Amino acid sequence: xxxxxxxxxxxxxxxxxxxxxxxxxxxxxxxxxxxxxxxxxxxxxxxxxxxxxxxxxxxxxxxxxxxxxxxxxxxxxxxxxxxxxxx
Amino acid sequence: xxxxxxxxxxxxxxxxxxxxxxxxxxxxxxxxxxxxxxxxxxxxxxxxxxxxxxxxxxxxxxxxxxxxxxxxxxxxxxxxxxxxxxxxxxxxxxxxxxxxxxxxxxxxxxxxxxxxxxx
Numbered sequence: 601x602x603x604x605x606x607x608x609x610x611x612x613x614x615x616x617x618x619x620x621x622x623x624x625x626x627x628x629x630x631x632x633x634x635x636x637x638x639x640x641x642x643x644x645x646x647x648x649x650x651x652x653x654x655x656x657x658x659x660x661x662x663x664x665x666x667x668x669x670x671x672x673x674x675x676x677x678x679x680x681x682x683x684x685x686x687x
Numbered sequence: 688x689x690x691x692x693x694x695x696x697x698x699x700x701x702x703x704x705x706x707x708x709x710x711x712x713x714x715x716x717x718x719x720x721x722x723x724x725x726x727x728x729x730x731x732x733x734x735x736x737x738x739x740x741x742x743x744x745x746x747x748x749x750x751x752x753x754x755x756x757x758x759x760x761x762x763x764x765x766x767x768x769x770x771x772x773x774x775x776x777x778x779x780x781x782x783x784x785x786x787x788x789x790x791x792x793x794x795x796x797x798x799x800x801x802x803x804x805x806x
Binding site: 630631633634635672674675676677678679680681682683 | 737
């Protein structure tokens with residue numbers, strides 16, 4: 601047996617990075633509706649804060665639209681400005 | 688000519704008929720100013736996400752119309768003067784918004800109460 605053949609008792613965990621994708625580009629959504637609270641709920645956290653791109657994977661182009669839609673939804677009281685335990 | 692979409696919330700103090708009367712008044716105002724109403728609907732008495740003027744519910748209405756920008760100015764002025772209107776939001780519709788809205792109308796034509804029969 602070769603000397604440099606390293607063997608482990610338990611297989612080491614190699615993190616496989618899950619590729620993020622933009623849900624809008626993937627499903628071909630061109631417009632983010634500010635009236636649709638159920639959909640926008642996916643893009644905010646339980647305090648009602650907008651989730652960053654680095655977590656949702658949304659592209660820059662659509663993150664801008666998402667931000668605008670959420671802010672509009674807050675104005676017409678479809679989404680709260682501040683919340684606790686939204687999910 | 689632009690397409691606009693206005694959402695406004697009326698106080699829950701009003702009765703259904705009074706609320707409808709107010710909506711008809713605004714629709715007539717749009718028409719009087721040379722606008723064309725494409726679609727109008729009500730979401731009924733809906734719970735607000737937060738309190739507005741110490742009220743936790745409100746009558747939601749949505750009106751889609753085409754016309755010049757002066758309609759928006761006039762309409763918003765009327766909203767501000769009207770005590771029955773708690774909140775309003777007017778959005779200029781771009782082409783994606785318009786196609787989305789048209790599809791949405793087709794999808795929701797059943798199950799939702801259409802206020803004015805203007806299609």
